Amino acid sequence: MSQVNNVYSPMPDDAAIIFAALGDNTRLNLLARLRDGQSHAIVELTDGTGLTRQAISKHLHVLENAGLVLSEKSGRESRYLFDAGGFQKAQAYLDVASAQWDAALLRLKDFIEET
Template sequence: MKAQAERIPDRAAQFAALGDPQRLRLVETLAERGEASISDLSSGAGVTRQAVTQHLKVLEGAGLVQGTIRGREHVWALDADGLASTEAEFERLKAAWRQRLARLKLLVEG
């Protein structure tokens, strides 16, 4: 239980990063494309390159994306480990919720 409590700031950062519609769109775009430059991500997004950069920095800080420099471009991709960690947390929460619902069902029906 202590290990879970120690990870709360990391999990909170991941959930907060995904809670913003623009950042969630960036994650979805990277999931579809595999990787993309800031220019590609800002094209047609209705936000500036600077805004996209700031959103990517938040996602990077949460461990959900990673950037690399290729020539003159900064190319971004999803961080598989960070996404797996977030997915595992959702699965843990889902299992706990199902257990609570099962206990409630037994209480109500029993």
């Protein structure tokens, strides 16, 4: 079984996973911090959240699974970095959806004017 999976037509499954990962404020805040382009250790990302390290660790795994962050081990710490890939897929999905909507509106408009 093969699958087409180019950037112009994101797989719905992927999209749902990415959007679900974005659908939580704690995770959106983590992403915002990671957008500085540098890698951060878990303790560091935990700081100021009011949550435990394990909670943050779980959130980071969710983000990683969605392709929104990358992780790398460095000595005793695992550091996380922003991954633009997930974002681009989300944007692509919304763009395609918008385009479909616009096209439908246009068809509707033409149909009405046809009278």
